[in-house]
Amino acid sequence: MLKLGKVETYIHEKLEKEKLHFFLLDPDDVSPELAGELARISEEVGVDAIMVGGSTGAEGEVLDSVVRAIKESSNLPVILFPGSHGGISKYADAIFFMSLLNSRNPFFITGAQALGAFQVKRYGIEPIPMAYLIIEPGETVGWVGDAKPIPRHKPKIAAAYALAGQYLGMRLVYLEAGSGAPQPVPPEMIGLVKRVIDVPLIVGGGIRTGEQARAAVKAGADIIVTGTAIEKAGSVERAREKLEELNRGVKSDR
Ligand SMILES: CC(C)=CCC/C(C)=C/CC/C(C)=C/CC/C(C)=C/COP(=O)(O)OP(=O)(O)O
Ligand SMILES: O=P(O)(O)OC[C@@H](O)CO
């Protein structure tokens, strides 16, 4: 029988009670010291997991030192969010073993996965299979991942890819508008995808306010990912306030 790993079990158990908020840290943009500090604050505020990755250059020593700093300063699970097979660190708990289903380039659909698979096994990192879908505008990750971004006003295309991902065995679906996107994924698209699939739905990209986080949850998102809004807060104190605001948006029942 299929046995889920520790982090995936943690996600499912928490989802029984509430919606989840994951904070994405890009090792390209933060020092290990700041990453550790932000992870500690995240835990205090009630964030559920830390994701680590970036589409440009989050690899090797830079990646390892950020993951280690987070592990040293918080008890939150650290989940890798790799841009390629280079985005793997042995210090992480789990990895979103993702396939960019709407890429034009097979490297992002199965190539990077093949190149990273043995490393994940060797390090004992928990792989969590995930369908990763880029929605317009897609930003850097859309360009780097050679995606054919799904038009914002075509929810049915997103739903078809999401269901295909589930039928291929993926246990999470991630709708990604792109880090720093001017607008998050539209609520209509989130709603249709959620109605069609049975696995948890992750939504990220361009969510900057508690209200936007709330709107995505109300539309049907199970897990909200935020990064830029906190990274760009300007100071650690403001980052804490932003994390609190976003977390309230995800967790409030109204
Ligand atoms: C499972 C393995 C080993 C690899 C998967 C590789 C795949 C499919 C990657 C998808 C394409 C890609 C480039 C994803 C990056 C995801 C990511 C970390 C996005 C957030 O980073 P940004 O903040 O946009 O990065 P920048 O700051 O570099 O713009
Ligand atoms: O940085 P933001 O815009 O919050 O996006 C988070 C995540 O979805 C990016 O991969």
Ligand SMILES: [Mg+2]
């Ligand atoms: Mg970034």
